[in-house]
Amino acid sequence: MTPRRKRLVLFGSVLLGVALAAGIATLAFRDNLQYFYNPSEVAAGKVPVGKRFRVGGMVPNGSVHRETGSLTVNFEVTDFENTVKISYSGVLPDLFREGQGIIAHGKLDNQGVFVADEVLAKHDEKYMPPEVRDSLKKTHTPGTEVAAVGASKS
Amino acid sequence: MTPELGHFALALALALALAQTFFGLMGGWKRRSRWMDAAHSAVVGQAVFVAAAFAMLSRAFMTNDFSVAYVANNSNSALPALFKFSALWGAHEGSLLLWIFILSLWSVAVSLFSKSLPETFRARVVGILGLVSVGFLSFTLGTSNPFLRLIPAAADGADLNPLLQDVALAVHPPMLYTGYVGTAVAFAFACAAMFEGRLDATWARWTRPWTTVAWLFLTVGIALGSWWAYYELGWGGWWFWDPVENASFMPWLMSTALIHSLAVTEKRGLFKSWTLLLSIFAFSLSLLGTFLVRSGVLVSVHSFASDPARGIFILGLLTFFIIGSLLLFAWRAPLLKSSAGFGLFSREAFLLLNNVLLVVSAALILLGTLWPLFMDAFSLGKISVGPPYFNAIFLVPGVPLVVAIGVGMHSTWKHSRLAPKPVVFGVLAAVAAVLALGFMVWLSHYTLLAAVGFMAGVFVIGASLYEPWQRWRGGHSLPAAVLGMTIAHIGVGMFTIGVTGVESSKIERDIALGVGDTTEVAGYVFKLESLKPVQGPNYNATEGEVTVRHDGDLVATLHPQKRSYWVRTNPMTEAGIAVGPGRDLFAALGEDLGGGRWSVRVQYKPLIRYIWLGALVMALGGLLATADRRYRRRRPEEVAVASNSAHAEG
Known part of the structure; x- marks a missing residue:
């Protein structure tokens, strides 16, 4: 794999991670905050x-x-x-x-x-x-x- | 006199820590051998004085010196000797002293066992450890001195909190702190590498055993805490997502990520900046944990006092270390370029996935832990984030992680190629499915989540065993590092099976029982046979006898107690637990409801032991991995990184 593609993969997986995190957090947060x-x-x-x-x-x-x-x-x-x-x-x-x-x-x-x-x-x-x-x-x-x-x- | 001597020893230790910092960092920078030698002498000197202070405080506890305020508040003449000793770290001031003591031991170990490292590098590591020590020593001396006198002296002590009068809890803080403080070593190695501008495979090899040892202590410490909460808090849960539990779990997730990222940096020279960042994060989260626990910002079992001065001091320390190391990173990281490529399904890619998933779950746990603080700080209402949130954010990255372990272990460095043929994974998956079905039939519990959990657990264990089996068949030797990795991953599998079993099929029931009454849980019939008063060394108790029968056969006799300690009169629940390979049976006494009936909690906890057993097996794997011979070479010569073949060591 070329360095360029590697960077792309790296960037992609970080992006995916962040998106995953944001998604789960919003979903899980909505129902589980107790005032x-x-x-x-x-x-x-x-x-x-x-x-x-x-x-x-x-x-x-x-x-x-x-x-x-x-x-x-x-x-x-x-x-x-x-x-x-x-x-x-x-x-x-x-x-x-x-x-x-x-x-x-x-x-x-x-x-x-x-x-x-x-x-x-x-x-x-x-x-x-x-x-x-x-x-x-x-x-x-x-x-x-x-x-x-x-x-x-x- | 002894308390004053202890106080004085701590002050001297602070002076030596300052010397250690100065001579370590400046000596490394100016390349002055004598300064660097002075730093190492200061390490030993500091450890001696900290140990002296520790011994003085122990002595005050053992001799019932209630003229020392800390002893008077946390001990009592009727306290059993073991708990008099462990009471030293039963509250804020003493636990800080323990922190410092452990840091000084780590520093001596680093100073002694890293003589093969370049002189300047070693001096800088020691210098940074000195800086951490300066921070904590001045914190202790300034805000939390355990040697303060109580005038006039108390006639007897206020006793140790009865919850803490327990063997597991005597051992839990030292283990956990050894892990916490161990992240400081990885942090010091990272900072020293940034100062030196040197971060290559050799650096990673030096750092790995230290990080692994810190990680394994953290693992054991957390497992002990969980086990203690299970039987001593009285209510049979093994994890509560309590802020303080989270505070220890986040550094664990980060160190786990760090261990794996270091493997890539060592073997392939990649992920250098990332590895540095993880070292910084792991230590920062350890500090944050200390801050959260000790400042009283978050209230839990563990928060001892809420003195604002302490909170501000720790916050200052936290800011200094985090901002300082991140600035250093921003300044030096651009020097570190790595340009090797790797395939989409190579080992590097799997380890990257491991890192992303671990860091994501740590970040989400951090969010859930700190969110209530933000909301409160900005007057947006008082909220709490419930366990379902944490369960969800742990499960979603956790399940793919466990599956990826099974496959990723057999990937090769650099190239997208799996060592075993795909059919091997097919067979493994089939075996996992059959065994998972077996578990589910046994527990009579059929849900998708349970199926996935059991399958993932069995799959990881099977996949871990594949490589040792192949090597054994081919007559190859098994290096300690591979064996360690295998065992640690088997531990992950056991843990997964345990969590799946408990969380899918546990049964908890609160019920009012009189003597002679029975209740049935999962086919087990619990009968309250009798209630009688008993007396312990420093408490009175009501002890119940509960027999448990299965198909008419007696399988266990439990003796739950409700204790009342003489000094701190609050009641305490001691659960009666029958341990079994397949399940725990649990009974705890609530209170006298009148009319001869008591409230009783009975529980059936299938496979719960594998949670802690799995953690211990993980730690054992870590221990074996650090025993690998390549970490003990006197002068690691090869700096260049060769791409490894299929049986690469993890």
């Missing part, structure tokens, strides 16, 4: 019905309810202005508890209950999801309540 909303945005109806998104906030004390022996649990998340009711059926993460910041993935149903298929509470007792932290900061400073979550850390 985060805080409870106030959900209450204001800013969220799409029937589409997956993430919602996060603090789980208020006394909001977690479970029928004895059932896998389904109902709780709320709040940004101290509004709350969203969440329903989840499955094993909750170890660090899920009242007073903790969490993020849930799922959809809103017709009754305005957020049906979660995944609940995240990260792996450190001091952890506060940054989205939750920011949205809490914006509305209210829950100071003591957040501090109380940190178990035994000096």
Whole structure:
């Protein structure tokens, strides 16, 4: 193969690679971006019905309810202005508890209950999801309540 | 006193790193032998002082010196000894010290084992490694000193995060860092070559074993992390596309591309600029990984603290190394011309395809990882990019890549000619199809994707075995490099089969179980037999006994635990896993639901072991390849590149 043809092949394969990349990225991106909303945005109806998104906030004390022996649990998340009711059926993460910041993935149903298929509470007792932290900061400073979550850390 | 001695040793190490940089780079430029010798002495000196600092911090951990803030935050007197030691790299400051320690070991190795290289080249390599070390030492001393005192001292420590109290996790960071830091060696070789204006087959031959060793550590490190996430995070996934996982995977993809592109540069003198760029990218992505993990920009299991000063410092380092090396590249790369041609189906073309596919998937993963940051930075909303995106962008370049390996291994350099006859590939493809069908019948899972995955995996393994078989039949010897390549590619095949098996046919179920209740998954009947309290060295736990029966026969008894550690009181899940050659059976305890019932997650994971086994086999292949004799010739004389025959070494 001549150097000229080689360059052509090289150029062609790079172009092909870039085109492939752009193609896959656009396709895969379209459906897999998940937006985060805080409870106030959900209450204001800013969220799409029937589409997956993430919602996060603090789980208020006394909001977690479970029928004895059932896998389904109902709780709320709040940004101290509004709350969203969440329903989840499955094993909750170890660090899920009242007073903790969490993020849930799922959809809103017709009754305005957020049906979660995944609940995240990260792996450190001091952890506060940054989205939750920011949205809490914006509305209210829950100071003591957040501090109380940190178990035994000096 | 020991913490202060450690601090002092680190400061001395910084001074020596500065000397190493200056004498290495200037000595290489001015061709002053004594300066260059001084650089190599500085390498050893720096390593001694870094090792001393490391030993001082270890001592503080082992002796429960809770007057050191870092120890007080990450250890406890009740912690088992092994974890006291591994707690050293359980958080930010110590893991940086580990990074530096490993870099100093790599530097000593390069300085000692590359005596056959030209003096100026070797000095420049060491100088650039010194520069990297200066960056990280000043970062540690300036923002993340592990030796800071806590006054008054804590009565007892706050304990190591229970998630990290695990053997695999004790080993995972050192392995991964050895790989990360190893990309710095390839980077230093590339920069030194650009300074020298010398980039020929010999250069590629010097670089190859170092790159391969870095790559194999990276492979093992990532596999260990994945294995740990599987059994310790408690939920049975093996890869989450977590930003930090991506941060380690991108340098891996780049180093894999680099290994292959170096083969072309060594054998045929082609792809020179490309190889240089890949060296720069691999190191940049390692730095970016460190930045993403340590700065707290992205939050995950691994981010320890979000101190803005640290983030800005690492960002500065990142910019310096990336911009600096790219400028150097722009300045020197035009000197490197390669003009040999190659055929459309030659080995060069296949390796080019390999590179394009690997780099494309790395670029798309980078896009998905950084996109949420851009969106947030420009206030366009808070988004996350879900795993389906990553699955898609990994699958699309990944499947052709695996198939191309099988064919490309048998192509010849320069000419479009395959060594075996086409009928061989036909037979292989037929065998692959039959075995793939076998897998699918066994798993009762029939989809196109599974068929393609199993076929590709089997095809690669078969194609890899073809050449050793031919050589064995013809009575030829098998050089270590060919053997290594063969084994690494078999590893790729095993990995492909494992991923296909798990992702097509895994079953996960969350269920509420009381003692005596059963649930059935893929023909396996899980029964919760009992729940009882148990006590460990530093935790209390509830332990379940779960029996698993298949057709009435007892196949496994699992003991999942829900632990509560004494110091950090958060609950921890220890899964019960029965390992088998065909499948894993998995049970994890969720929580007490009241009424005597617990939430339990049970899983059936076919072929999952082959994911990690495949990775280990890949690493083994890399290890064998570095043992090839041609890397150990004292003075590689031949610079000219001869076109190799059919049995060219990869």
